[in-house]
Amino acid sequence: MSDSASTSPLRRSVRQTRDRMVTALITAGGIGVIVAVMGIGIFLAVEVLPLFWSSDIEMASLWQAQSYQGLESPAHRWQPALLEGDGEPRFGMLPLVWGTLEAAAWSLVMAVPLALGAAAHSALFMSPRLRDRLRPTLELMEAMPGVVIGFIAGLVLAPWLDDHLAFGVVLVLLLPPGLLLAGGLLRRRLPMGWAALWLMPWLLVLWWVASWLAPWLEAWWFNGSLRTWLEVHLGLEYANRNAIIVGMAMGFAVMPSIYALAEDALSGVPANLVEGAEALGATRWQTLWRVVLPAAAPGVFSAVMIGAGRAVGETMIVLMASGNTALMTTNPLDGLRSMAASIAIELPEAAPGGTHYRLLLLAALLLFAFTFLVNTLAEVVRSRLRRRYRRLEGAP
Amino acid sequence: MREQASTPGDALATQEGRPAVASRRGRSPRGEGPWAWLAAGSVATSLALLALLLGLLAVRGLGHFWPADVALVTLDDGRQLAGRAVKEAPLPDQEGRERLYRVGNRDLDGDIWEWVALERIQGIARPADLVVLERRRWGEFMGRLVAIESASGERLVGDAAWPALKERLAVLEDARQQIARLRQETLPPLVRRVEGGQASPEERAALASAQAQLAARQAALPGDTLVLKSVGGRSLRQPLTEVVRALQPNDMGPVEKLVSWGQGVWRFLSEGPRAANSAGGVWPAIFGTVLMVVLMSIFVMPFGVLAAVYLNEVAHQGRLIRWVRIGVRNLAGVPSIVYGVFGLGVFVYGIGGRLDTWFFEASLPSPTFGTGGLLWASLTLALLTLPVVIVATEEGLARIPASQREGALALGATRAEMLGRVVLPMTLPAMLTGVILAVARAAGEVAPLMLVGVAKLAPQVPVDGEFPYLHLERKFMHLGHHIFDSAFHGSDVQATLPLIYATALLLVVVILVLNLTAIFLRHYLRGRHGTRPTY
Numbered sequence: 001m002s003d004s005a006s007t008s009p010l011r012r013s014v015r016q017t018r019d020r021m022v023t024a025l026i027t028a029g030g031i032g033v034i035v036a037v038m039g040i041g042i043f044l045a046v047e048v049l050p051l052f053w054s055s056d057i058e059m060a061s062l063w064q065a066q067s068y069q070g071l072e073s074p075a076h077r078w079q080p081a082l083l084e085g086d087g088e089p090r091f092g093m094l095p096l097v098w099g100t101l102e103a104a105a106w107s108l109v110m111a112v113p114l115a116l117g118a119a120a121h122s123a124l125f126m127s128p129r130l131r132d133r134l135r136p137t138l139e140l141m142e143a144m145p146g147v148v149i150g151f152i153a154g155l156v157l158a159p160w161l162d163d164h165l166a167f168g169v170v171l172v173l174l175l176p177p178g179l180l181l182a183g184g185l186l187r188r189r190l191p192m193g194w195a196a197l198w199l200m201p202w203l204l205v206l207w208w209v210a211s212w213l214a215p216w217l218e219a220w221w222f223n224g225s226l227r228t229w230l231e232v233h234l235g236l237e238y239a240n241r242n243a244i245i246v247g248m249a250m251g252f253a254v255m256p257s258i259y260a261l262a263e264d265a266l267s268g269v270p271a272n273l274v275e276g277a278e279a280l281g282a283t284r285w286q287t288l289w290r291v292v293l294p295a296a297a298p299g300v301f302s303a304v305m306i307g308a309g310r311a312v313g314e315t316m317i318v319l320m321a322s323g324n325t326a327l328m329t330t331n332p333l334d335g336l337r338s339m340a341a342s343i344a345i346e347l348p349e350a351a352p353g354g355t356h357y358r359l360l361l362l363a364a365l366l367l368f369a370f371t372f373l374v375n376t377l378a379e380v381v382r383s384r385l386r387r388r389y390r391r392l393e394g395a396p
Numbered sequence: 397m398r399e400q401a402s403t404p405g406d407a408l409a410t411q412e413g414r415p416a417v418a419s420r421r422g423r424s425p426r427g428e429g430p431w432a433w434l435a436a437g438s439v440a441t442s443l444a445l446l447a448l449l450l451g452l453l454a455v456r457g458l459g460h461f462w463p464a465d466v467a468l469v470t471l472d473d474g475r476q477l478a479g480r481a482v483k484e485a486p487l488p489d490q491e492g493r494e495r496l497y498r499v500g501n502r503d504l505d506g507d508i509w510e511w512v513a514l515e516r517i518q519g520i521a522r523p524a525d526l527v528v529l530e531r532r533r534w535g536e537f538m539g540r541l542v543a544i545e546s547a548s549g550e551r552l553v554g555d556a557a558w559p560a561l562k563e564r565l566a567v568l569e570d571a572r573q574q575i576a577r578l579r580q581e582t583l584p585p586l587v588r589r590v591e592g593g594q595a596s597p598e599e600r601a602a603l604a605s606a607q608a609q610l611a612a613r614q615a616a617l618p619g620d621t622l623v624l625k626s627v628g629g630r631s632l633r634q635p636l637t638e639v640v641r642a643l644q645p646n647d648m649g650p651v652e653k654l655v656s657w658g659q660g661v662w663r664f665l666s667e668g669p670r671a672a673n674s675a676g677g678v679w680p681a682i683f684g685t686v687l688m689v690v691l692m693s694i695f696v697m698p699f700g701v702l703a704a705v706y707l708n709e710v711a712h713q714g715r716l717i718r719w720v721r722i723g724v725r726n727l728a729g730v731p732s733i734v735y736g737v738f739g740l741g742v743f744v745y746g747i748g749g750r751l752d753t754w755f756f757e758a759s760l761p762s763p764t765f766g767t768g769g770l771l772w773a774s775l776t777l778a779l780l781t782l783p784v785v786i787v788a789t790e791e792g793l794a795r796i797p798a799s800q801r802e803g804a805l806a807l808g809a810t811r812a813e814m815l816g817r818v819v820l821p822m823t824l825p826a827m828l829t830g831v832i833l834a835v836a837r838a839a840g841e842v843a844p845l846m847l848v849g850v851a852k853l854a855p856q857v858p859v860d861g862e863f864p865y866l867h868l869e870r871k872f873m874h875l876g877h878h879i880f881d882s883a884f885h886g887s888d889v890q891a892t893l894p895l896i897y898a899t900a901l902l903l904v905v906v907i908l909v910l911n912l913t914a915i916f917l918r919h920y921l922r923g924r925h926g927t928r929p930t931y
């Protein structure tokens with residue numbers, strides 16, 4: 001921009017026109033992109049609407065038990081394509097919804113204790129140097145593609161657990177007391193701030209102890225086979241790919257995002273609160289439990305909700321690790337079929353515009369609405385929390 | 397574990413019992429109670445799980461290419477078998493353990509696995525003359541090479557056979573490559589021109605000569621036959637043209653094995669799949685993934701930046717924009733399969749179907765754009781990753797001090813000039829971070845692709861020498877989908893497992909490298925502007 005250029009009136013008007021054009025372009029483009037992205041919800045709603053006045057299917061029948069040919073009592077069934085000739089396709093959405101929620105619930109059971117424990121430890125106890133390394137590491141864990149986790153869960157973990165069920169159970173049961181024992185024995189010699197690292201060899205020891213203990217325990221308590229015992233005494237049948245395996249795999253996938261958000265909330269608590277509590281003589285755990293956690297509770301809650309949103313919509317893990325049987329049982333050792341997996345399997349074959357197609361779009365709409373609402377709620381809670389922290393810090 | 401310090405009173409009591417001076421970091425963790433250790437344990441457990449997963453992928457994925465020794469096992473009844481031990485397990489109903497051997501020879505035995513009870517094993521030897529042949533049909537052969545017979549009736553027996561086999565395989569490999577080039581690059585465009593009825597006489601002549609060349613080359617393939625004998629004593633006559641690779645693993649030194657391992661990795665990366673995705677390499681899948689991701693970045697980069705600039709610089713920062721911003725952010729949490737449904741409904745059936753009726757009516761019953769393809773897949777993924785780019789760019793824009801903008805405006809720049817010359821260049825690393833994160837996310841997504849255009853096996857890559865060079869309507873292969881497909885639609889998953897491990901490792905390595913780049917870029921950014929992002 002030389003002097004003469006900026007003073008010439010022609011030049012100035014060219015620049016102003018260009019400015020206006022660029023601004024208009026950005027505005028149009030920006031609004032266009034945002035509308036296109038938001039259009040997803042609108043598209044799904046528009047495609048689903050015809051279901052309400054279609055004569056093929058009653059909306060209410062999707063959610064109620066129906067009596068079908070060949071079944072004694074009314075039941076919920078999702079069998080969109082029956083192979084045995086004359087039968088009608090059976091559209092009961094409830095098994096899919098049940099499967100989705102069951103998978104999400106089990107994955108939260110696995111992920112929440114791990115994620116919150118990790119967040120608490122890294123917010124208050126961990127050495128800052130280790131903490132700076134931990135965050136990116138868990139970010140990498142979050143980036144792990146679902147198809148790889150699903151493959152490991154469905155083709156490696158499931159057959160392994162099939163053979164080593166007792167070992168797996170013993171290992172999980174042994175973990176908490178084993179960790180406490182390590183804390184009791186080694187806390188004077190090794191620093192708490194690095195516990196995350198020096199506990200890892202200890203986990204190997206626990207693994208070894210469990211592998212030694214498992215056959216012995218199985219023989220004494222469960223008459224030699226845990227699976228038969230489960231079937232006889234608790235009536236739980238063991239399916240090779242089941243809800244617990246889905247829960248473990250998806251828990252692994254969801255845990256890092258819960259951790260990241262919960263840790264943000266916990267370490268964002270104003271330092272003066274923490275210092276005040278410690279000055280009054282509270283231990284760090286008491287500070288966490290009585291001061292930090294109550295202050296950060298909404299943030300932790302929103303972290304769990306975002307985790308739930310991810311777990312509900314995750315497709316590949318459920319598809320590969322669940323067996324995809326549309327059952328409605330409370331048995332966690334049985335298979336399941338989620339809405340997302342159903343869409344992935346069935347939509348390419350469903351005729352566009354047909355009932356089956358629209359029902360799958362309804363499932364997609366449900367997923368969209370659920371995750372969108374949950375995330376919005378979590379976002380609102382988080383922004384309130386940030387305001388609260390600012391107030392607690394004494395900012396205007 | 398002692399239960400102490402469960403109430404503040406107790407805590408005070410223990411504090412009094414300690415030396416009064418304790419620095420914040422240096423004090424002993426005494427009295428934190430059991431929960432603190434469980435919390436520490438959950439970090440350790442998560443890290444251990446991650447390490448276990450990565451270690452498993454690395455060991456199994458890379459180990460597959462290692463030419464492991466072949467064991468010659470003699471059983472107590474005198475029977476012999478040659479194979480590689482895979483795993484051990486306790487016997488089903490009695491004491492003792494059994495071992496699973498991968499013995500190959502599907503055409504002789506009908507199965508490539510054999511369980512052997514440990515107590516039945518009399519001896520294990522590793523004779524140097526055991527050969528492992530990788531074949532196009534029937535998988536691998538393990539046994540001994542008796543003789544090699546050429547078409548002219550010449551027969552090489554004993555020690556002379558193995559060097560001759562190596563030599564002829566090298567010749568065969570050259571011939572195969574030339575044939576593949578003719579088949580894939582020279583012939584298809586000519587054939588399509590001739591079939592379309594628009595070929596000039598020269599092209600017809602070129603086609604005829606190319607076909608003649610192909611036939612000549614195929615006839616010139618060495619017609620040797622291998623006479624093989626399994627250790628169980630069964631003979632087999634194997635045409636050499638079916639053999640891909642021949643090794644004598646027990647006769648190889650560590651260096652030779654390492655070279656062979658490297659060749660194996662290279663073949664995996666550079667060759668196409670064989671035998672319904674259960675053997676061979678993943679080159680088309682790598683190519684498809686990269687091409688799709690590149691196209692996606694071309695779509696997502698300008699639009700994401702445009703939307704971010706609008707949200708942050710142009711729009712009036714009111715309540716509406718705040719809600720829009722939250723909405724855009726939340727779209728990153730919407731399940732990817734929902735984007736796939738959108739892509740199928742809008743791009744494939746909607747726009748694609750319309751395009752077909754307008755421009756491709758001639759071939760109509762079979763859809764051109766009205767079915768899943770490269771274009772629709774990359775557009776769908778662009779939509780999916782748009783929020784990632786918008787959020788990252790917005791973060792970058794928000795981090796630029798207002799003084800920079802005000803300075804530019806005060807010097808007389810218009811808003812467009814201020815954005816173009818001051819703000820956007822400073823935001824460039826943030827945009828790059830956004831795109832890298834978007835690429836990393838897109839490379840691992842499989843669910844939406846299953847709806848909008850990934851193929852189990854795509855014979856033609858979407859790029860070739862024929863106009864318009866880049867075929868947006870074609871289906872393509874994808875690494876992630878390759879894993880899913882070979883894991884769930886193969887006939888013998890146990891045999892394919894090592895290959896799936898290798899593919900999964902490749903995918904994970906690509907994604908980890910991309911993410912690490914993004915993390916370092918972000919770190920560098922924070923260091924440069926000296927502020928933490930305001931999210």
